[in-house]
Amino acid sequence: MTPAQQPSPQHSPLRRHLLAAGLGSALVGVRRHAQAADAPGHEWRPWPKQKPTPALDLPLLDGGRWRLAEQRGHPLVLNFWASWCGPCRAEMPALELMALRHAADGLRVLCINHRESPLAIRRFTEAIDLSLPVALDADGAASAAWTPKLFPTTVLVSRSGRPLGQVLGELDWAGAAARALLAQLLAAA
Template identity: 45%
Template sequence: MFLHPAKSLSRRHVLQAALAAASSGVLPQAGAQGLTGPAYEVSKWTGPMSAFALLDTTGKTWRLADLRGRAVLLNFWASWCEPCRAEMPTLQQVADLYGPDKLLVLAINFKEQPARAIRFAQSTGVTLPVLLDINGQQARQWGVKVFPTTLTLDSHGQPRQRVQGEVDWTSPAAEKLIAGLLKP
């Protein structure tokens, strides 16, 4: 799990925490977790949910109210965050697999200049909508303090899970999370 630089832990401490959590059964065992990468934690999320109007890198405005009717992954990330960069290809893959009408994946960039977010997306082939949280206000309002963090909404617009840390979104464990969002 990667914390904001001001609150970062040493890799050794992160790995020790991941091993302890995995041995206690707290963490999902699927995917490339544990010693090969940062751990992730899934918890129930009931909010806070604040309305937003964020621009993406193409100039389109995205609003929370416009997302109803489809399951949504709101992924808070930054290009300086190695676990964020590592999980981005699997977010793109799952978005491509389900399509935006069924599962919308929004990559919300944390406090970076638009040019940097655009360069990252172009250099990695990411075609997900990249929304810009230039001053970090949305991350604060939604209680995001760990990067990456993915907040999930079901197709009725109800909050479901908070996923903190790097996830292989193509793994069986992530597939179960997504399936729960798609239920009518």
């Protein structure tokens, strides 16, 4: 076979076989994962020293209220998300696992939903079996005060109630970058 007659990599027998076997999407996923491993999917932004800590008092999906003022003494992870946000959905299981692993350290994780109905939120949380508390930011005011309205955004708050910074974008909460941020959070007064 001359080079012009050889099948291109796009049309190789192996590729056709994998596509026929339903593994084509797996190849795309592997390729995307390899690209994602080269570049972080998040950005860390320290909280500006001059910026005051916004108030946070929201209703919870399952009833009651969540108030920042009542959380003193606990390191906090405030995750601002929406169910239509793919990266938000992707990081939820790792957030829950992190909360379980660090419960003995006093860590509290709150998922703050941006402007969705309780029905939509409940459908999502039940589908992934999420047990973390979910607060309702029905008008988007909390998201506006705490984030640049990029989802997901996660704010780390020290035991004293002062924000340390924001994680913009998806973070693997079981990975090395998250462990370093959590060590900083757990050590902060």
